[in-house]
Amino acid sequence: MPKEEVIDYVDGIRSLLVEIADWMHKNPELAFKEIEASRRLAEELEKSGFDVTRGAAGMETAIVAHHPSTSKGPTIAILAEYDALPEIGHACGHNLIAASALGAALAVASVKERIPGRLVFLGTPAEEDIGGKIAMVEAGIFDNIDAAMMFHPSAGYTLVGRKGLALTEVKIEFHGKAAHASASPEKGINALDAVIQTFNGINAMRQHIQSSARIHGIIDHGGVKPNIVPEFAAASFYVRAEDDHYCSKLVDKVRKCAEGAALATGATLSFKIIEPSYKSRLMNKYMGEAFVKNLEAIGEPLIPIPEGSGAGSSDIGNVSQVVPAIHPYISICDNDIAGHSQEFEKAASSERGHQAMISAAKALALTAIDLLTDSNLMDRVRKEFEDATSRTR
Numbered sequence: 001m002p003k004e005e006v007i008d009y010v011d012g013i014r015s016l017l018v019e020i021a022d023w024m025h026k027n028p029e030l031a032f033k034e035i036e037a038s039r040r041l042a043e044e045l046e047k048s049g050f051d052v053t054r055g056a057a058g059m060e061t062a063i064v065a066h067h068p069s070t071s072k073g074p075t076i077a078i079l080a081e082y083d084a085l086p087e088i089g090h091a092c093g094h095n096l097i098a099a100s101a102l103g104a105a106l107a108v109a110s111v112k113e114r115i116p117g118r119l120v121f122l123g124t125p126a127e128e129d130i131g132g133k134i135a136m137v138e139a140g141i142f143d144n145i146d147a148a149m150m151f152h153p154s155a156g157y158t159l160v161g162r163k164g165l166a167l168t169e170v171k172i173e174f175h176g177k178a179a180h181a182s183a184s185p186e187k188g189i190n191a192l193d194a195v196i197q198t199f200n201g202i203n204a205m206r207q208h209i210q211s212s213a214r215i216h217g218i219i220d221h222g223g224v225k226p227n228i229v230p231e232f233a234a235a236s237f238y239v240r241a242e243d244d245h246y247c248s249k250l251v252d253k254v255r256k257c258a259e260g261a262a263l264a265t266g267a268t269l270s271f272k273i274i275e276p277s278y279k280s281r282l283m284n285k286y287m288g289e290a291f292v293k294n295l296e297a298i299g300e301p302l303i304p305i306p307e308g309s310g311a312g313s314s315d316i317g318n319v320s321q322v323v324p325a326i327h328p329y330i331s332i333c334d335n336d337i338a339g340h341s342q343e344f345e346k347a348a349s350s351e352r353g354h355q356a357m358i359s360a361a362k363a364l365a366l367t368a369i370d371l372l373t374d375s376n377l378m379d380r381v382r383k384e385f386e387d388a389t390s391r392t393r
């Protein structure tokens with residue numbers, strides 16, 4: 001049976017997958033600079049007969065790899081991320097994502113001659129930067145794909161249904177007028193005060209927004225010297241919400257706060273939305289159920305997320321709005337550890353991290369086989385996706 005065979009296959013290549021995950025961990029590469037990681041993945045896929053294209057969607061480190069065995073049926077994509085974070089390396093565990101996706105793709109490939117449809121491995125760069133998946137969606141790479149899936153390591157929870165927030169980045173600049181801050185302050189217009197007023201306006205607004213929404217910012221430029229009235233000041237904000245429409249409403253409210261600050265101080269405002277925005281995440285219920293069943297079948301226990309936990313944003317949101325998708329999590333450490341921390345980085349090369357990566361490779365491969373071989377399941381997946389996307393329109 002193909003399902004037992006893929007479990008054995010992943011166990012058989014365990015040491016290769018662990019070696020690749022640890023090698024990436026020791027050699028972290030930042031967004032769009034994942035040269036060695038993407039090369040290694042591409043080479044392993046080529047060795048197993050995949051037809052590999054590098055440099056997809058205008059990104060040098062993107063990979064599109066088709067398995068040559070094709071027949072009538074759905075096209076299933078397994079997604080890999082491999083970018084690290086500045087200074088703290090693989091503190092999001094994308095090395096484990098890459099190794100699990102490779103393991104799943106090779107395992108399905110090992111039985112692909114005997115099952116219908118098509119299998120694609122997609123290497124998606126720069127999740128931590130501007131989101132390579134967004135460029136891949138825009139380049140039409142998902143146009144012929146019926147379902148997409150990947151795994152992400154987590155701190156203390158194993159599940160499929162976690163939300164991802166829509167995210168829009170805005171940059172705010174104020175131009176005022178320099179003057180001696182003590183001898184002639186009345187001749188100046190203080191751009192830093194306009195930034196501070198913007199923060200105050202946003203902080204006052206916080207009480208009246210949906211509790212799952214997030215607005216958080218930094219001051220990029222706040223003047224040059226205390227004895228000069230700042231003539232230029234700038235800030236950046238991330239605005240996040242559970243749904244895309246509410247996120248754009250919040251961006252308008254942030255704009256109003258900045259306009260109010262400009263009016264109050266006399267500074268001139270420039271308000272920029274940085275494209276592209278990360279979209280909110282849809283989780284395909286039937287793909288999720290299949291993944292959970294497969295996790296249970298391989299003995300990986302589900303662990304619920306603690307009540308009141310916050311959520312981040314990912315470019316898988318943009319993918320999930322064009323094709324049915326899942327982005328399940330498997331725990332690699334305890335819940336008191338934060339993502340993007342040094343402790344999480346350690347967990348990404350620990351025994352527990354390796355085990356989660358192996359479980360993910362198996363469950364992804366098994367779910368891909370379910371989707372390729374069970375046309376009733378694929379019909380339910382498509383119907384659920386159509387219903388969900390017509391609701392969000």
Ligand SMILES: [Zn+2]
Pocket residue numbers: 092093094127152
């Ligand atoms: Zn991540």
Ligand SMILES: [Zn+2]
Pocket residue numbers: 092128340
């Ligand atoms: Zn991250």
